[in-house]
Amino acid sequence: EVQLLESGGGLVQPGGSLRLSCAASGFTFTNYAMTWVRQAPGKGLGWVSTIGRTGIDTFYADSVKGRFTISRDNSKNTVYLQMNSLRDEDTAIYYCAKALGTVGPTTSRWFDPWGQGTLVIVSS
């Protein structure tokens, strides 16, 4: 069974930093791109960042580019999201999601399954 367990969320002041982790199990981690998606309280879904299988290819939403960094450690089956210069509007549940399949953009940009999420609150 595929499992994704996010951690690292919490309360942080504006301008601060957090590092989120997503520990994966139940599948061959190195075969799949991984993605972070966030959801502000009571709002819809927003794509944040995607990392390819090797970690070389990374993609970011404009709203986080230059502030957030996605990375992965394939030896630990874990993907990370380093969040710096946090703003009030970054407050959200952050979900980690596995790519549906391994065949390039055909299946790597669909998300299945998702973890249960970790809550990040940016507030003074």
Add this chain to the structure above:
Amino acid sequence: EFVLTQSPVTLSLSPGERATLSCRASQSINNYVAWYQQKPGQAPRLLIYDASNRATGIPARFSGSGSGTDFTLTISSVEPEDFAVYYCQQRSDWPLTFGGGTKVEIK
């Protein structure tokens, strides 16, 4: 950036009725649309990808159609467990984007 507009915002139905949810793209995105279901307090779940392919374990009452700019998610006969929020997503280009969601509520 491809903007996805979902309608209606809220759909009020009784169990057993047919649900038709719409997702319209600001430009053609071929058939590169997925649909997700999210229940309160839960993570989203993939239902449909590439406009019409059901994900593993998804009941046959869920179907997707469309291409270009107009897409539809249909629930042929709504079950009590289907009351939730539904989101469309496009993968045609970066940045990946989601629609604003349609809430299917009990009438």
